[in-house]
Amino acid sequence: MQHVMKNYVNLTYQTIVDTMLDIKCCARCIFRFLGIRDYKCYAKSEEVLLKILNRIRSTLQEDSQHPSTNILLSKTQDKPICTTCFDLIYQADTLECLWPIIESFNSHNFQVKTFNLSITLPSGIIINNHSVKVYIRQKFRERNLTVDLSNVIDLKEPFKYLLGWSIEKELDLNHSFQSPFIISIEYYHGITQQNHLILTRIPSAEFKLKKVRMKGKAVWTGDSRNNIIAALEKVPDSDFISIGNCPPLEEKERWKNYFPILEHSAVYVGGRYIKLSREISQSPWIINGERLAKTSVSECSGEILREKFRCDDYNFVAAGREDVNVRMLGNGRPFYFEIINPRKPFLSQQELDDAQKEINETQKDLIQINHLTMVTERDLVIIKEGEETKRKTYSALIWISKIVTPEIIDKINQYQDKELTIQQQTPIRVLQRRAQMIRPKIIYSMKAEALENHFLTMQLQTEAGTYIKEFIHGDLGRTKPSLGDLLDCYADILALDVLEVDLKWPPNNN
Amino acid sequence: MNSESLISPKYDLSLYKKISEKYEKNSLAYLEQYYTKNFLIDSSENTTEDFYIYQAPNKLCVIGLAPTHPLLLQSQKVKSIKFDEKVSQSISKKRQIPLSAKSEICVITTEEGKNYSIKAGVVGWVIDFNIKLDVDMLQKKPFTDGYIAIIKPKQDDPRKALNLCINEGKYKEIRNL
Numbered sequence: 001m002q003h004v005m006k007n008y009v010n011l012t013y014q015t016i017v018d019t020m021l022d023i024k025c026c027a028r029c030i031f032r033f034l035g036i037r038d039y040k041c042y043a044k045s046e047e048v049l050l051k052i053l054n055r056i057r058s059t060l061q062e063d064s065q066h067p068s069t070n071i072l073l074s075k076t077q078d079k080p081i082c083t084t085c086f087d088l089i090y091q092a093d094t095l096e097c098l099w100p101i102i103e104s105f106n107s108h109n110f111q112v113k114t115f116n117l118s119i120t121l122p123s124g125i126i127i128n129n130h131s132v133k134v135y136i137r138q139k140f141r142e143r144n145l146t147v148d149l150s151n152v153i154d155l156k157e158p159f160k161y162l163l164g165w166s167i168e169k170e171l172d173l174n175h176s177f178q179s180p181f182i183i184s185i186e187y188y189h190g191i192t193q194q195n196h197l198i199l200t201r202i203p204s205a206e207f208k209l210k211k212v213r214m215k216g217k218a219v220w221t222g223d224s225r226n227n228i229i230a231a232l233e234k235v236p237d238s239d240f241i242s243i244g245n246c247p248p249l250e251e252k253e254r255w256k257n258y259f260p261i262l263e264h265s266a267v268y269v270g271g272r273y274i275k276l277s278r279e280i281s282q283s284p285w286i287i288n289g290e291r292l293a294k295t296s297v298s299e300c301s302g303e304i305l306r307e308k309f310r311c312d313d314y315n316f317v318a319a320g321r322e323d324v325n326v327r328m329l330g331n332g333r334p335f336y337f338e339i340i341n342p343r344k345p346f347l348s349q350q351e352l353d354d355a356q357k358e359i360n361e362t363q364k365d366l367i368q369i370n371h372l373t374m375v376t377e378r379d380l381v382i383i384k385e386g387e388e389t390k391r392k393t394y395s396a397l398i399w400i401s402k403i404v405t406p407e408i409i410d411k412i413n414q415y416q417d418k419e420l421t422i423q424q425q426t427p428i429r430v431l432q433r434r435a436q437m438i439r440p441k442i443i444y445s446m447k448a449e450a451l452e453n454h455f456l457t458m459q460l461q462t463e464a465g466t467y468i469k470e471f472i473h474g475d476l477g478r479t480k481p482s483l484g485d486l487l488d489c490y491a492d493i494l495a496l497d498v499l500e501v502d503l504k505w506p507p508n509n510n
Numbered sequence: 511m512n513s514e515s516l517i518s519p520k521y522d523l524s525l526y527k528k529i530s531e532k533y534e535k536n537s538l539a540y541l542e543q544y545y546t547k548n549f550l551i552d553s554s555e556n557t558t559e560d561f562y563i564y565q566a567p568n569k570l571c572v573i574g575l576a577p578t579h580p581l582l583l584q585s586q587k588v589k590s591i592k593f594d595e596k597v598s599q600s601i602s603k604k605r606q607i608p609l610s611a612k613s614e615i616c617v618i619t620t621e622e623g624k625n626y627s628i629k630a631g632v633v634g635w636v637i638d639f640n641i642k643l644d645v646d647m648l649q650k651k652p653f654t655d656g657y658i659a660i661i662k663p664k665q666d667d668p669r670k671a672l673n674l675c676i677n678e679g680k681y682k683e684i685r686n687l
């Protein structure tokens with residue numbers, strides 16, 4: 001406090017303090033107008049702050065207390081409402097301000113260590129603060145003095161610090177600007193909400209509202225905070241005094257707040273899934289409101305994760321996908337979940353292992369997941385790129401119109417270590433949504449094993465994006481050569497399984 | 511499922527017995543896995559210029575020559591296959607007026623100079639011609655590689671889209687096959 005005393009004792013500051021005490025602004029607002037940036041000072045009680053202010057104003061004059069002091073120190077209900085903050089900063093560290101936040105935080109039971117604040121102040125504050133500045137300048141002019149008020153501190157800054165400190169104390173959290181957990185709260189003050197409309201009556205403000213139609217309703221636009229501030233800058237004090245209220249009218253109501261919104265940014269959990277059923281889809285398969293597969297990999301695991309993370313919602317993303325009637329075996333397919341607004345944003349590896357076990361036990365015959373682990377947003381690109389660039393290994397049950405002989409098996413197996421390039425026209429089965437194109441695709445390796453009569457199994461390793469089913473039956477000649485072409489007969493695929501998606505995932509998995 | 515069967519899965523062939531029996535009787539039976547077969551019968555009494563229209567689950571229709579089409583019944587040598595130019599140019603262009611079922615999309619000319627007209631058969635848009643189609647394939651593999659065009663019907667409901675067509679049973683009955 002010593003430095004405040006030393007630096008702020010002069011005629012300019014005394015005049016500001018006197019003028020603002022005359023109109024019964026709160027001590028913290030007067031500190032703002034003095035340009036005091038050491039926000040720790042603001043945390044002191046109103047009584048202490050007023051004592052300092054009285055000392056600033058009295059050092060050059062007689063040592064007397066400003067007449068407003070006592071009324072400003074009366075109980076909150078009896079005290080005049082500050083016109084430059086509607087008592088917001090005056091109450092920033094009281095239960096009135098804290099209560100809605102604490103209540104909401106506790107009812108959601110967020111498990112976090114830090115928070116950040118996003119504050120929206122009543123728009124009436126802008127006009128009233130400007131009005132007090134104009135009023136102060138007028139007082140200076142009356143005494144043949146000038147004053148520079150460009151150092152006045154916006155209400156939001158110190159308010160945010162004060163509120164932040166009280167939340168820290170009350171909820172045992174750290175206020176951090178990098179926190180992924182954001183408490184958003186909007187304050188309003190009904191009576192002064194439309195105060196900026198006086199600008200439409202001041203020609204020098206060049207303030208124009210536009211009427212636009214939104215969803216069939218007429219809405220006024222052009223009154224954003226930035227527009228109001230820019231317009232005020234153009235208005236000479238004399239214009240403002242003749243039309244606006246200077247000083248601001250006394251207020252009869254304090255600030256109010258909308259329900260606070262508490263939100264944690266998304267977290268990500270990755271793993272690999274095995275799909276054992278030919279009846280479930282990767283994500284919910286619903287067309288025209290009708291469910292075409294009874295459940296999905298996404299739902300089977302997501303619903304359990306929803307409980308664990310206590311999140312609002314989740315999104316499932318995998319490195320590519322298989323058709324419903326195709327199983328995903330082997331080491332599984334890489335995936336991640338985007339967990340939206342988790343109340344519990346971090347699960348320990350032990351908790352994740354337990355969740356994985358629970359998923360695998362409930363869905364035993366449908367899916368199995370493994371390597372479930374927390375991943376970072378930066379890791380996600382691996383999945384997105386993997387979709388396009390990775391090799392896939394398949395196993396297929398095939399019927400051919402010839403009886404399977406060792407010669408036929410040999411014919412296929414000559415491609416075991418030899419690449420085969422095929423030309424695929426967009427398959428008819430996807431042509432309704434994908435453009436007609438011819439794509440060359442590489443089959444890196446093929447290996448066949450004879451079963452009885454017309455049946456054989458094959459393992460194929462292919463370039464990403466190869467349509468396997470079409471390679472087998474030929475798609476009416478649109479894939480050339482097809483397996484049928486190579487063997488000079490008809491061929492069909494009866495079952496298909498993906499054995500491997502060649503992608504290292506999750507990244508920190510050994 | 512144990513880890514061995516995750517790497518090299520075994521298939522229970524008893525599940526596929528019925529399908530195998532069907533396939534052994536008819537090598538082309540596999541097409542029924544992917545399409546429902548429909549036929550468009552020649553309406554004039556003296557000719558049998560019939561077509562098949564296969565419809566895929568995504569509603570796309572593949573049109574080609576039915577077994578009773580004169581080009582497949584008689585040993586006529588085909589000289590040329592000409593896809594309609596206007597229709598060709600309309601492919602992959604947006605906002606095209608749909609073709610009527612009677613719109614000609616292709617003309618096949620024999621060595622003897624006889625012309626066979628191929629109609630769309632369904633109201634809709636040609637989204638692809640069989641660009642690989644040649645004279646040989648048309649007659650040797652008419653039901654697979656020798657198809658003529660792929661049409662996207664205007665009507666989503668197959669009963670409405672294929673209202674001029676009959677099913678395979680009816681077709682065989684009419685043509686005494």
Ligand SMILES: [Zn+2]
Binds near residue numbers: 025026027084088
């Ligand atoms: Zn105030």
